[in-house]
Amino acid sequence: MLLQSAMGDAYGAGFEFAPRSLINAKNDLTAYHPHLLYPEICGRYTDDTQMALALAELIISGVEWSPLVVANKFVSVFK
Known part of the structure; x- marks a missing residue:
């Protein structure tokens, strides 16, 4: 359960503080996306x-x- 939670956290981090338009365009579970303020955490929990x-x-x-x-x-x- 912790592994799946970490994966979801890493995925969702790319959408934190993002505008709704970016979320709607990119939230399709196909890739990790860079955080708008901290792109270096892309794919990390x-x-x-x-x-x-x-x-x-x-x-x-x-x-x-x-x-x-x-x-x-x-x-x-x-x-």
Whole structure:
């Protein structure tokens, strides 16, 4: 499930903040499209997936959650 989520995130990133006309013209699931502000991330997952991975790691770790534990995990996985 995380893999498919990451693929969808990478695909959708190209349409983030894009005008409706670009979305309507290019959103056909045939290719990744460059983000208008950050073209270098084309085809790569975003911070959304990175945070989902951090939460998945916390779930399987069994540690007790707190805002600080979650924040530290986000930073750890980001690095």
